[in-house]
Amino acid sequence: xxxxxxxxxxxxxxxxxxxxxxxxxxxxxxxxxxxxxxxxxxxxxxxxxxxxxxxxxxxxxxxxxxxxxxxxxxxxxxxxxxxxxxxxxxxxxxxxxxxxxxxxxxxxxxxxxxxxxxxxxxxxxxxxxxxxxxxxxxxxxxxxxxxxxxxxxxxxxxxxxxxxxxxxxxxxxxxxxxxxxxxxxxxxxxxxxxxxxxxxxxxxxxxxxxxxxxxxxxxxxxxxxxxxxxxxxxxxxxxxxxxxxxxxxxxxxxxxxxxxxxxxxxxxxxxxxxxxxxxxxxxxxxxxxxxxxxxxxxxxxxxxxxxxxxxxxxxxxx
Numbered sequence: 001x002x003x004x005x006x007x008x009x010x011x012x013x014x015x016x017x018x019x020x021x022x023x024x025x026x027x028x029x030x031x032x033x034x035x036x037x038x039x040x041x042x043x044x045x046x047x048x049x050x051x052x053x054x055x056x057x058x059x060x061x062x063x064x065x066x067x068x069x070x071x072x073x074x075x076x077x078x079x080x081x082x083x084x085x086x087x088x089x090x091x092x093x094x095x096x097x098x099x100x101x102x103x104x105x106x107x108x109x110x111x112x113x114x115x116x117x118x119x120x121x122x123x124x125x126x127x128x129x130x131x132x133x134x135x136x137x138x139x140x141x142x143x144x145x146x147x148x149x150x151x152x153x154x155x156x157x158x159x160x161x162x163x164x165x166x167x168x169x170x171x172x173x174x175x176x177x178x179x180x181x182x183x184x185x186x187x188x189x190x191x192x193x194x195x196x197x198x199x200x201x202x203x204x205x206x207x208x209x210x211x212x213x214x215x216x217x218x219x220x221x222x223x224x225x226x227x228x229x230x231x232x233x234x235x236x237x238x239x240x241x242x243x244x245x246x247x248x249x250x251x252x253x254x255x256x257x258x259x260x261x262x263x264x265x266x267x268x269x270x271x272x273x274x275x276x277x278x279x280x281x282x283x284x285x286x287x288x289x290x291x292x293x294x295x296x297x298x299x300x301x302x303x304x305x306x307x308x309x310x311x312x313x314x315x316x317x318x
Contacts, residue, residue: 022147065268067097073110102167119226126144127214140207212231212233219299
């Protein structure tokens with residue numbers, strides 16, 4: 001398995017095609033998230049308290065930062081830093097609490113999209129090219145089945161982990177013990193705001209950032225070898241833990257630092273540096289020490305249309 005941080009190491013291409021396939025409604029996923037929405041709106045309204053709302057804000061920030069951004073994305077998917085196994089497991093478990101799936105699902109979903117966007121042409125599902133509400137339905141309630149998909153090769157440390165296998169199989173059930181605990185501590189307000197409202201927010205927010213991160217906006221970098229470009233979603237650095245700087249991430253996928261310019265807030269990076277000072281993170285990769293990426297050009301805040309994502313491969317400017 002390749003360990004080049006600029007590649008998608010788990011994908012075995014075998015002449016796979018990212019363009020042709022069908023989007024199918026996933027009943028289990030759709031019913032699950034719909035029930036989460038209903039409980040969040042109805043229960044959140046009738047059981048609103050300010051302490052429960054404060055707990056919602058704190059718990060949402062915790063699972064997004066430690067779980068999704070650091071645990072799932074920067075550590076498990078991109079291996080952009082190292083950390084003790086016990087801490088990795090805690091962060092990945094917190095990532096499951098975001099509501100997007102277990103570790104195997106997250107790796108496969110991310111790598112499939114990453115691989116597809118690097119092709120010259122890919123299905124609209126991967127590129128978020130459809131209209132707002134259609135893309136919402138596709139991403140939240142459906143799955144894509146490619147006619148000729150690539151194969152996956154997971155790392156041995158993931159495949160052989162009993163813990164990761166367990167939380168993968170029980171991902172949709174993992175909120176249940178927390179619901180019981182929150183009910184004992186704070187009753188129904190803590191349950192509806194600490195679980196249902198949080199999951200509804202994180203799942204919807206993840207899709208929203210993904211949608212706008214592949215729409216029109218100012219960019220600094222262009223990858224000529226990729227058919228889909230990433231875009232930075234301004235003014236959302238704090239609430240996304242730095243994950244919104246998607247143009248930077250497309251340019252330097254192996255970097256643990258995503259907000260690379262002044263003014264690009266990256267709380268995930270701030271927390272990672274704190275862990276490093278505490279001796280709990282090391283071998284941190286950044287855009288400054290990654291190998292040069294083929295086809296990467298600096299273009300400096302030029303507007304790119306999402307529909308015009310195929311270029312000749314020439315430098316677009318300095």
